[in-house]
Amino acid sequence: MELVGRMPHVIRLCVCFTFFITVARAFYLPGVAPKDFFKGDPLKVKVQKLASVKTQLPYSYYSLPYCTPKKIVDSAENLGEVLRGDRIENSPYEFKMREPQMCTVVCHHTLKAKDVKEFKEKIDDEYRVNMILDNLPLVMPYKRSDMDSLVYQHGFPVGVKVQYGGQKEQKYFINNHLAFTVKYHKDEETDAARIVGFEVKPFSVKHEYEGKWNDNIRLTNCDPHAKRIVTGNDSPLELEDDKEIIFTYDVEFQESEIKWASRWDTYLYMADDQIHWFSIVNSLMIVLFLSGMVAMIMLRTLYRDISKYNQLETQEEAQEETGWKLVHGDVFRPPINSDLLCVYVGTGVQCFGMILVTMIFAALGFLSPSNRGGLMTALLFLWVFMGLFAGYTSARLYKMFKGTEWKKITLKTAFLFPGVVFSVFFVLNALIWGEESSGAVPFGTMFALVLLWFCISVPLVFVGSYVGFKKPAIEDPVKTNKIPRQIPDQAWFMNPVFAILIGGILPFGAVFIELFFILTSIWLHQFYYIFGFLFLVFIILIVTCAEITIVLCYFQLCSEDYLWWWRSYLTSGSSAFYLFLYAAFYFFTKLNITKPVSGALYFGYMLIGSYAFFVLTGTIGFYACFLFTRLIYSSVKID
Known part of the structure; x- marks a missing residue:
């Protein structure tokens, strides 16, 4: 009996321990401590993947016949890297700290017809090679015509395609010579240096040499002793069958004033930075102004209504009730498909908790x-942990609707949303696997995801539901009539479909500018790290969803329509519809995707994102309306 009495304390301890382990695992940053290099220390370059914004299908670096080390070794990767399609491996490119190299030969190949075809396909699809040095990604600097400062692209192109004779003849040239620049920040006292930049300039070079090839042969067009670095402008290497190809590289070391702590600033810089900041501030001011107006109007109107209703009661006037007070006997009547509403509200709380905690940690720099x-x-592990709150919320709401089968609602909460997302993800992964892309999630990782779902998330949902269902049921502020009241004919602008679609415009307007930069970072392979502003936009989204739902719910109740449960969820949740439309607009205006599989991947993943956004915003609107109705009906005197 004593153990049973202490069960809530045991559950709290388990929750705290699980939360600690989750956060520690999700936000642990391996390998980010600074490394000191002295002159002559070996620097090993790692290859990451071949990526293309045209196909969105990553491939392993060694899927092309590039130079290979004696033994290819995979680097340890976390769950997020595997899901992103990253495949980090060692390479034959090796430097020595602060010791320049010129025209170092990596390997010598004779390309077969199959090799040439593979290279040409990757050049057609605009694939770029990604490498890493000291955990810094390789970038290629270039200068835009509309900007004074340099802009950096990730990786370098596999090659270039040139059109001749009015585009009738095409020639392909491979980038086989890489001019690396390693920037370092030197400590004058210890003579140690830290790497703060890793850049490259690729060239297509037709190397020349005398005699037969051997490992010690000297290239006549690139003499390191004469310190003459080849540029490749005069004699590019064309891709042809049975063509000889020599891969070479140069390394130059440059001392930089950039400190190690600021070395990522180059990668996080956005080309449209000023436009980005101005747009966010402008959107912030507009939404805050509209929110202030809506809040002021609602407070004044409600104060007048409540004062009038209470005054009528005190004077005992025999006047007929009008407005939202008239439906007090039906406003808390359980809705149709109340089980499904409980499931979606619980899932929305799970999404909200996951995003909120992740965003807080990201904004703090973790x-x-x-x-x-x-x-x-972090998103995956927090989603699993937040299943505890999903079960608790759905069970509490289910009990308020006089439900009795809490295990049934728990199973739906644990499997409906994740099941839909996993099904779509599985189909998309099958398409990626069919393209033999490294972006396909391996069977072992897929099995690990299923284990996280069934062995951790589902039990936590059950624990939350058990605790939530044991709590006393939420009492309604007014009694519900046995016979439902007939709803009068509504004006055209109070039509449910019209009102729901109108309600989603403002929440979408609060995030669509930020959405552009998020889509750009995902589909154009750029870094996104402005989580401080993203957190502000998230708060604006919460306020906007809550206020627009409350306003439309108030108008609905004033029209004597008491079916507000589902409409409050769908009003703010309809913003996901506009998000998906904007994603389609972005696809046709900003992306250059032509392959059907790549298009299916884009719309599949955006469908998952829009579905999650629907659940998130719908839950915010529902709870805002739920608290609003309970507040106003508990503020008036009702017989």
């Missing part, structure tokens, strides 16, 4: 971009 896959890993 999710460093140097921890590749850290953001996705």
Whole structure:
């Protein structure tokens, strides 16, 4: 008996321990501590993946016949990296700290017809090669015509395609010579240096040499002793069958004033930075102004209504009730498909908790971009943990609707949303696997995701539901009549479909500017690390969803329509419809995707994102309306 009495304390301890382990695992940043290098220390370059904004299908670096080391070794990867399609491996590119190299030969190949075809396909699809040095990604600097400062692109192109004779003849040239620049910040006292930049300029070079090839042969067009670095402008290397190809590289070391703590600033810089900041501030001011007006109007109107209703009661006037007070006997009547509403509200709380905690940690700087896959890993683990709150919320709401089968509602909460997302993800992964892309999630990782779902998330949902259902039922502020009241004919602008679609415009307007930069970072392979402003936008979204739902709910009740439960959820949740439309607009105006599989991947993943956004915003609107109705009906005197 004593143990049973202490069960809530045991559950709290388990929850706290689970939360600690989850946060520690999700936000642990391996390998981000600074490394000191002295002159002559070996620097090993790692290859990451071949990526293209045209196909959105990543491939392993060694899927092309590039130079390979004696033994290919995979680096340890976290769950987020695997889901992103990252495959980090060692490479034959090796430097020595602060010791320049010129025209170092990596390997010598004779391309077969199959190799040439593979290279040409990757050049057609605009694939770029990604590498890493000391946890810094390789970038290629270039200068835009409309900007004075340099802009950096991730990786370098596999090659270039040139059109001849009015586009009738095409020639392909491979980038086989890489001019690396390693920037370092030197400590004058210890002579140690830290790497703060990793840049490259690729060239297509037709190397020349005398005699037969051997490992010690000297290239006549690139003499390191004469310190003459080849540029490749005069004799590019064309891709042809049975063509000889020599891969070479140069390394130059440059001392930089950039400190190690600021070395990621180059990668996080956005080309449209001023436009980005101005747009966010402008959106913030507009939404805050509208929110202030809506709040002021609602407070004044409600204060007048409540004062009038209470005054009528005190004077005992025999006047007929009008407005929202008239439906007090039906406003808390359980809705149709109340089980499904409980499931979606619980899932929305799960999404809200996951996003809120992740965003707080990211805004505080815990999710460093140097921890590749850290953001996705954090989202997954927090989603699993937040199943506790999903079960608790759905069970509490289910009991308020006089439900008795709490295990049934628990199973729906644990499997409906994750099941839909996993099904779509499984189909998309099958398409990626069919393209033989490294972005396909391996069977072991897929099995790990299923284990996280069934062995951790589902039990936590059950624990939350058990605790929530044991709590006393939420009491309604007014009694519900046995016979439902007939709803009068509504004006055209109070039509449910019209009102729901109108309600989603303002929440979408609060985030669509930020959405552009998020889509750009995801589909154009750029870093996104402005989580401080994203957190402000998230707060604006919460306020906007709550206020627009309350306003439309108030108008609905004033029209004597008491079916507000589902409409409050769908009003703010309809913003997901506009999000998906904007995603389609972005696809046709900003992206250059032509392959059907790539298009299916884009719309599949955006469908998952829009579905999650629907659940999130719908739950915010529902709870805002739920608290609003309880507040106003508990503020008036009702016989």
